[in-house]
Amino acid sequence: MTEGLRESATFDRATIHAIQRAAATGVYDIRGGGAKRRLPHFDDLLFLGASMSRYPLEGYRERCDTDVILGARHAKYPLHLAIPVTIAGMSFGALSANAKEALGRGAGAVGTSTTTGDGGMTPEERGQSKHLVYQYLPSRYGMNPDDLRKADAIEVVLGQGAKPGGGGMLLGQKITDRVAGMRTLPVGVDQRSACRHPDWTGPDDLAIKIGELREITDWEKPIYVKIGATRTYYDVKLAVHAGADVVVVDGMQGGTAATQDVFIEHVGIPTLAAIPQAVQALQELGVHREVQLIVSGGIRSGADVAKAIALGADAVAIGTAALIALGDNHPRHDAEYRALGSAAGFYDDYQDGRDPAGISTQDDDLAARLDPVEGGRRLANYLRVLTMEAQTIARACGKSHLHHLEPEDLVALTIESAAMARVPLAGTDWIPGARP
Amino acid sequence: MEALTVDLAASPVRQLNQALHAPDPAPRWRVLNPRGAHSVACGLTRHLTVDIEGHVGYYCAGMNQLATVTVHGNAGVGVAENMMSGMVRVRGNASQSAGATAHGGLLVIEGDAAARCGISMKGADIVVGGSIGHMSAFMAQAGRLVVCGDAGDALGDSVYEARIYVKGTVKSLGADCVEKPVRDEHLTELAELLKLAERDEDPAAFRRYGSARRLYHFTVDNAY
Numbered sequence: 001m002t003e004g005l006r007e008s009a010t011f012d013r014a015t016i017h018a019i020q021r022a023a024a025t026g027v028y029d030i031r032g033g034g035a036k037r038r039l040p041h042f043d044d045l046l047f048l049g050a051s052m053s054r055y056p057l058e059g060y061r062e063r064c065d066t067d068v069i070l071g072a073r074h075a076k077y078p079l080h081l082a083i084p085v086t087i088a089g090m091s092f093g094a095l096s097a098n099a100k101e102a103l104g105r106g107a108g109a110v111g112t113s114t115t116t117g118d119g120g121m122t123p124e125e126r127g128q129s130k131h132l133v134y135q136y137l138p139s140r141y142g143m144n145p146d147d148l149r150k151a152d153a154i155e156v157v158l159g160q161g162a163k164p165g166g167g168g169m170l171l172g173q174k175i176t177d178r179v180a181g182m183r184t185l186p187v188g189v190d191q192r193s194a195c196r197h198p199d200w201t202g203p204d205d206l207a208i209k210i211g212e213l214r215e216i217t218d219w220e221k222p223i224y225v226k227i228g229a230t231r232t233y234y235d236v237k238l239a240v241h242a243g244a245d246v247v248v249v250d251g252m253q254g255g256t257a258a259t260q261d262v263f264i265e266h267v268g269i270p271t272l273a274a275i276p277q278a279v280q281a282l283q284e285l286g287v288h289r290e291v292q293l294i295v296s297g298g299i300r301s302g303a304d305v306a307k308a309i310a311l312g313a314d315a316v317a318i319g320t321a322a323l324i325a326l327g328d329n330h331p332r333h334d335a336e337y338r339a340l341g342s343a344a345g346f347y348d349d350y351q352d353g354r355d356p357a358g359i360s361t362q363d364d365d366l367a368a369r370l371d372p373v374e375g376g377r378r379l380a381n382y383l384r385v386l387t388m389e390a391q392t393i394a395r396a397c398g399k400s401h402l403h404h405l406e407p408e409d410l411v412a413l414t415i416e417s418a419a420m421a422r423v424p425l426a427g428t429d430w431i432p433g434a435r436p
Numbered sequence: 437m438e439a440l441t442v443d444l445a446a447s448p449v450r451q452l453n454q455a456l457h458a459p460d461p462a463p464r465w466r467v468l469n470p471r472g473a474h475s476v477a478c479g480l481t482r483h484l485t486v487d488i489e490g491h492v493g494y495y496c497a498g499m500n501q502l503a504t505v506t507v508h509g510n511a512g513v514g515v516a517e518n519m520m521s522g523m524v525r526v527r528g529n530a531s532q533s534a535g536a537t538a539h540g541g542l543l544v545i546e547g548d549a550a551a552r553c554g555i556s557m558k559g560a561d562i563v564v565g566g567s568i569g570h571m572s573a574f575m576a577q578a579g580r581l582v583v584c585g586d587a588g589d590a591l592g593d594s595v596y597e598a599r600i601y602v603k604g605t606v607k608s609l610g611a612d613c614v615e616k617p618v619r620d621e622h623l624t625e626l627a628e629l630l631k632l633a634e635r636d637e638d639p640a641a642f643r644r645y646g647s648a649r650r651l652y653h654f655t656v657d658n659a660y
Contacts, residue, residue, distance in 0.1 A: 027654070140537040140556060143518055145479060145499040172653060184539070184558040184577045186597060189652040194575060198555040199514035199533035205494070208474050208513075212495040215453045216479030 018261075029261040030169065032350025032360065034162050034253045034297065034320060039270040041253070042304040044417030045410050046426060049396040057395040064391045065401040068315050070292050071153055071222020071245035074214065078222050078245075079131055079153055082111025083387045084315035084402060085305055087322055088250075088296050089135045089155065089226070091117025093170055093179045094257030094350065095323075096367035097124050098375070099359045102326055104128030105372060106379025110387070115155060115317070118168050118193050120182050121147040128372075133224065136213070138167065139193035141183040145216060153246075154213055155224040156206070158197075158235075161254030161297040164228025164268045168193030169258040173353040176362045203238040210243040224248050229274035229297065230267075236281035240291050248317065249278045251297030255320040257360065258351030271297035271308075273420040279312030288312065289403075302389020309390070310405035311421060318386075325382035326375040327357045439464035439487065449473050456480055472512065477505050480522070497524045500541060516543045519560055532569065535562045538579070544633045551588065554581040557598055563633035573600050574610065582629050584637050592645050600645040601626055603637060612651040618644045 007013065021029060050056035057064060072078040087107050092100050094117060101124045107114045113131035120142020126132055134151030136143065148154065159165060170179070170191040180187040200209045210223050225239040226248035239247045251271025256264065275295055282288035295308045296317035308316045320328075329337075334344040336356035342349060350360035358369035394402050397409045411426040412418035418425040419432035440462040442452050455461060456477060467488040470476055477486045478498035488496070491509035500519040507515070510528035519538040526534075529547035536552065538560030545553075545562070551569035554562050559578040567585030574590070576598030586604035593610020599622070600613075609615075618640075626639040 030654075140518060140558070143537060144539075145481075145501065145518070145520065148499075169654075186652070189596075190654045192575075192594070194556065198552065198574075199495070199517045199536040205513070208494045212475040212478055212498050215450065215475040216499055218454060218457060219450070 030171070030258055030351050031261050031264070031348045032255065032257050032259075033264070033348040034255040035265050035268075036348075037265055039253065039298075040272050040414065040417040040420050041270060041298055042272065042307045044272070044413045045307050045421055045423065046413060047303075047306070047310075047393055047397060047409055048411060049393075050398045054398045056398050057400060059392055059395050062395060063400055064395050066387055066391065068292070068403070070294075070315065071224070073222075073245040073287075073291055074219065074243070075153075075222040075245055076218075076220045077152075079113060081113060081131060081315070083383065084309060084313075084390075085299075085383055085386050086112050086133075086294065086315055086317045087114040088254070088317035088319035089115035089117045089133070089157065090319055090323075091119040091170075091257070092122045092125065093117070093119040093174060093183070093362070094360060096358060096361050096370065097122060098367050098370045098372045099323070099326060100125045101128050101372035102370060102375030102379060103322060104130075104132075105376025106322075106325070106383060107131070109376065109380035110383045112383065113152065116151075118170075119179065120144060121150065122182075126150055128376075135226075137193065138195060138197045139183075140198065141185075141193065148213070148221075149217055151221060153222040153224060154217070155226050155248065156210065156213070156244075157226045159228030159230075159250075160226070160256065161228045161250035161252045161268050161271070162256035163259045163263045164230045164252075165195060166259060166263055166267070167195035168256075169351070171258060171351050171353070174351075174362045179362060203242050206238075206242040214243075222246055224294070226250060228252075228254075229269045229271065232269070232274040232277040233281045236278045236293075237285060240282065240285050240287055244291060246292045246294060247278065247282075248294040248296065249274050250317075251295070253298030254296050255323075256350075270420065271295060271299075272417060275308060275311040275313060276420070276422040282312075289314065302386045302391075303393060305386050305390040306393040306402065306405055307410065309402050310409050311407060311423075314403065321382070322379055323359055325379045326359055327370060327378070328355075328359050330357060333357055437462075437464055439466040439485075441466045441468060443468045444471065444473055444476070445469035449476055452476070453478060456484065456486070470509070474512070477503070480505070491528070500524055510547070511545075515545075516541070516560075519543060529566070534564075535560055538562070542629075542632055548585065554579070554598070557581065561629055561632075563629055563635065565633075565635065567604065570607075571610070573598055573613075576600075580625065580629060582626065582633070582642070584635060592647070594651060595645075595647045597647065599625075601642040602645065603642045606643075606645070609645065612648050613645055614648040616644045616646050618642065 068084040070079040108130040114129045115133040133153045172188045222245040224246040225244035229251045252268030292314035295313040331344045333356040355361040410423040465486045472493045474493035480503035484503040493512040497505040506525045511530045514533045516524040517536045519541045521541045525544040530545045530549045532550040533552045534549045535543040537556045546565040548566035553568040553572040557576045563582040570588035573592045577596040583602045587606045590610035592613030
């Protein structure tokens, strides 16, 4: 930067660029990914490892289990996953068939689940996914009762963290013949997914809808309800009342394939703030751990996994991090990212369909760049690292299962994170906002 | 063959549905005393005939495949929602979201249908003997909606490629929905649909509505 020049904190370069872009085009900015602004997050929490008052477990040898059972409340066949890290819903359409296959291979290798997305189930992902969760979305694109019966669980999607209250969007350049056929749409149109379900309008209706899904699948499948984090305490209570076996809470750092930037950055609450609200709701209903809680939105490391679980989650889901593991934003694509007006580490134009990594595209030549076997291997590696990291922390806290982690193991670095996570500021016994 | 009778006053819906889903169910069924029960005869996958003697609640015949289901009464929300094939007939009136997201098959409502009839329909045919409520055929993607009575506000809002035929008045059209000319091929398909639905209206008395396709691409000029 030229010496002596001062950049405005209010009108920084990204802000100036956004104003210039809006003035030039007259259209709001649509992009992929999640919130990029700085938010209170898991980085603002620390674990209290064992010392005198707690007894640690040997880091490499002593048993620390990681499995989780999801959906045993009503379903005849609950999911039993080897690790509490699942793959979040991402559609074929938003992602290439190779990317979906790689997700299935990677998750299957370590005994966890993947999730379909808007647009239905592809044979490739069903074939490659040991545990497949079928999303039931407002658009019902490709919704097929045969696929519903093939799924291992059903996730009724009310919203996602990147855009609570908003529908989906898949721009025309990604609506190929195959995608259009699956969604019963003309090729090349900009496709909008509805923001609300077409045949129910409130929580009482949802209870009846869940009843119908159970009837159609003969009460075999666990039924999840996914919400974007906003009024999380109330929404989780209503989801449980509606009959959910599992509640999925997606914070505002959770990604999307295509949404308005203003929506991604300004609607919803951080994952950190949502978890205690969800746990409180479950505890007050007496179903914490009976109705499982899956948390997503900004999970990157085993520390994040451990912190989410310590705050009360039963499992987490990853989306953005899984795509990075497959090769998204890799430096080897930097020159091509720059040709698209971005750079490695910054690329978020998932809506655009020109992804050099072959992940968020329907272009056959680009998609062929991603080897699903190699991608699956990389994802499996990453999932194993997340699990080992979480185990390392759990053992240090003296826990023989990840689920034994608890809020008492955590402290916060900032007043904001202490208030949101409802754990004390480090070195104090102060939880801002806590009632005496 | 005489129909197998199930009395919902004596046995729960779950038992009925599981019997209908069994590997080799009886071909004809008669259901008594539905009394507004939800999810009656949903998730059927075979060529069955099911007659329901009375009023049903939400999602009757939901996701139907191949079966013929007749409601001898009124139907609640989402009758035949996401139907894939087969036929569902409601002798009385239907509540909102009738035939929502249905991919195939024929839904006939002899009385009126409430709001959101045919919402997001994806290839099914729906024939309504009476009138339909507001926001019907919202985001309807494919299939035909035939209304022998009147249509409420915002008909066909954000419609894709579904074709809508209305004999009576249309209170208002939704975003991107316009009236279109009725050509010979439309009269032919309308006559076929009316015949299948056992209606005797004259196809020439209907007007056709569909997408202006102005919302197919996101630009500043169509950002409502």
